[in-house]
Every structure is written in C-alpha cells, then in structure tokens.
Amino acid sequence: MLEHHRLANITVGMVTEQAELNRGRFYYHFKSMDDLADRVIEDEALGNGSVLQNMLSLVAGSSTANGFEAFIKHDMERIGYVK
Incomplete structure (x- = not known):
C-alpha cells in the first residue's frame, strides 16, 4: 500500500480490506495505524x-x-x- 499511498492517507479500512480481515481482527493485534506502522518499521529494521x-x-x-x-x-x- 505504501507504494501507492502516503502513510497518512492509509486507513484501517484500507488495510483490513486488502488483508481480507475485519476491523476487530486489526484491533486485536494493533491499537491504531501508528501501532501498525511502528511494527512494520521494527520488522524492517530488526x-x-x-x-x-x-x-x-x-x-x-x-x-x-x-x-x-x-x-x-x-x-x-x-x-x-x-x-
């Protein structure tokens, strides 16, 4: 998604639609889009x-x-x- 959208413009709805998951599953794993972004950065770095x-x-x-x-x-x- 980051290849086509700025991070600030990516929503939970966009992520869950792309992942074919519901919002409940997203919020089970992450508190917010910032939390997801932090996890991605951590995984990419370490x-x-x-x-x-x-x-x-x-x-x-x-x-x-x-x-x-x-x-x-x-x-x-x-x-x-x-x-």
Whole structure:
C-alpha cells in the first residue's frame, strides 16, 4: 500500500480490506495505524531477513553468494536505492 499511498492517507479500512480481515481482527493485534506502522518499521529494521540483518551478514562475511544476490535484488530495491 505504501507504494501507492502516503502513510497518512492509509486507513484501517484500507488495510483490513486488502488483508481480507475485519476491523476487530486489526484491533486485536494493533491499537491504531501508528501501532501498525511502528511494527512494520521494527520488522524492517530488526526482523529476520531485514535489510539491516542482511547488511550485517554481508559485512561479517557470513552471507553466501546467494545471500548477496538476494540483498542486491530485493533489499536494495526495498529501500529505494536501485530499481
């Protein structure tokens, strides 16, 4: 959704419609759209397979050639560095 809308313009209704869930399920997991945004940022920064984790693996030399290719193709596009 963030590829097509500004965060400030994304509503709970839009999220639940896209996820094919009801509002009750959304509010079971999140207090608000800000809470969801915080979770997404946290997952992107620190989660398994996050850009940061992949970069640290590359620097530490623990990444394989496939990991490097995945980083270039996927993570660099995700952070808007390359297209």
